[in-house]
Amino acid sequence: MSKSVPAIRSVKARALVAPIPRPVKTAFAEISAAPLVLIDVETDQGVTGRAYIFAYTTLTLKPLVHLIEEIGRELTDKPVAPYDLMKAMDAKFRLLGWQGLVGMAVSGLDMACWDALGQIADRPMSELLGGSPRPIKAYDSYGVVDPVADEKALRRSLDQGFRGIKIKGGDGDAANDERVVRGVRALLGPDIALMIDFNQSLDPAEATRRIARLAPYDLHWIEEPVPQENLSGHAKVRETSPTPIQAGENWWFPRGFAEAIAAGASDFIMPDLMKVGGVTGWLQVAGQADAASIPMSSHLFAEASAHMLAVTPTAHWLEFLDFAGAILAKPAEIVDGAVTARGPGLGIEWNESAVAKYLVT
Numbered sequence: 388m389s390k391s392v393p394a395i396r397s398v399k400a401r402a403l404v405a406p407i408p409r410p411v412k413t414a415f416a417e418i419s420a421a422p423l424v425l426i427d428v429e430t431d432q433g434v435t436g437r438a439y440i441f442a443y444t445t446l447t448l449k450p451l452v453h454l455i456e457e458i459g460r461e462l463t464d465k466p467v468a469p470y471d472l473m474k475a476m477d478a479k480f481r482l483l484g485w486q487g488l489v490g491m492a493v494s495g496l497d498m499a500c501w502d503a504l505g506q507i508a509d510r511p512m513s514e515l516l517g518g519s520p521r522p523i524k525a526y527d528s529y530g531v532v533d534p535v536a537d538e539k540a541l542r543r544s545l546d547q548g549f550r551g552i553k554i555k556g557g558d559g560d561a562a563n564d565e566r567v568v569r570g571v572r573a574l575l576g577p578d579i580a581l582m583i584d585f586n587q588s589l590d591p592a593e594a595t596r597r598i599a600r601l602a603p604y605d606l607h608w609i610e611e612p613v614p615q616e617n618l619s620g621h622a623k624v625r626e627t628s629p630t631p632i633q634a635g636e637n638w639w640f641p642r643g644f645a646e647a648i649a650a651g652a653s654d655f656i657m658p659d660l661m662k663v664g665g666v667t668g669w670l671q672v673a674g675q676a677d678a679a680s681i682p683m684s685s686h687l688f689a690e691a692s693a694h695m696l697a698v699t700p701t702a703h704w705l706e707f708l709d710f711a712g713a714i715l716a717k718p719a720e721i722v723d724g725a726v727t728a729r730g731p732g733l734g735i736e737w738n739e740s741a742v743a744k745y746l747v748t
């Protein structure tokens with residue numbers, strides 16, 4: 388029996404600013420709420436594919452809504468065929484270049500199209516891709532912390548079962564980084580993975596100096612020590628680092644990862660579904676990571692990433708940073724320190740009354 392290929396009927400995007408459980412302070416700024424764009428891809432099969440993207444700032448919300456709906460208009464009546472759509476988008480934006488808002492829009496549309504296919508098949512995404520949902524170990528992702536002021540929260544993370552904690556650094560001097568890492572390590576004990584994220588705030592020489600100073604505290608990884616586009620700088624830092632280097636949340640599409648891996652920029656990689664080209668891009672990077680034996684983690688988007696890590700040969704850690712929980716009907720849940728993906732599709736369902744509350748018009 389042959390079924391007709393599902394087609395896209397319309398694309399809708401909505402902007403909102405969702406509350407988050409705790410603010411995330413980085414070396415550069417503090418995120419106190421999550422500017423999100425919700426994407427709905429309506430199909431002719433009675434299902435609507437859904438995905439959300441994180442706009443980083445409210446300044447990009449309206450341009451993203453506009454861009455997604457404009458691209459969506461061109462997709463009307465096209466088959467829900469994410470691989471083909473990605474190839475078409477690559478060609479369409481080749482001369483413009485698609486790093487930035489266009490890449491975020493394209494990646495979000497890709498995720499929503501895959502979600503529609505999962506819903507039509509009535510199967511979780513990880514199953515549709517040939518695997519099955521399984522518990523993916525997660526770390527609790529903090530901003531800048533203070534070992535005294537944040538002791539209660541950190542202990543609560545351990546009580547929830549998290550076996551990994553990530554904190555931010557680089558907001559002060561090297562002595563401050565050491566004070567915080569020493570305090571947090573003492574609080575967590577030796578058996579919890581502790582990661583530090585510098586959010587691109589250092590230069591290679593300073594990064595090398597700070598990483599050496601943090602060596603006694605058995606850090607699990609050092610994240611984005613230098614600006615993300617400085618691949619040779621990452622490689623230079625990595626050369627002498629006693630701790631593995633992690634990066635990838637700001638590398639664009641599979642080609643970006645190919646360049647970074649060729650440059651020897653990091654020991655671990657952590658693509659962001661919204662910058663890597665959605666589900667389609669993620670799969671291509673997972674192949675690269677497997678071939679190069681590079682452990683691969685996720686960035687944000689816990690619900691969708693739990694599906695993707697279930698079909699990632701070198702799956703490492705899932706980042707748990709709850710930016711969308713307030714507007715999802717079924718937010719990702721931590722059980723024994725792990726997240727198990729839910730379907731159908733990416734398992735993303737809007738809590739419409741919450742969406743209405745936080746909508747930006």
Ligand SMILES: [Mg+2]
Binds near residue numbers: 586610611
């Ligand atoms: Mg990071």
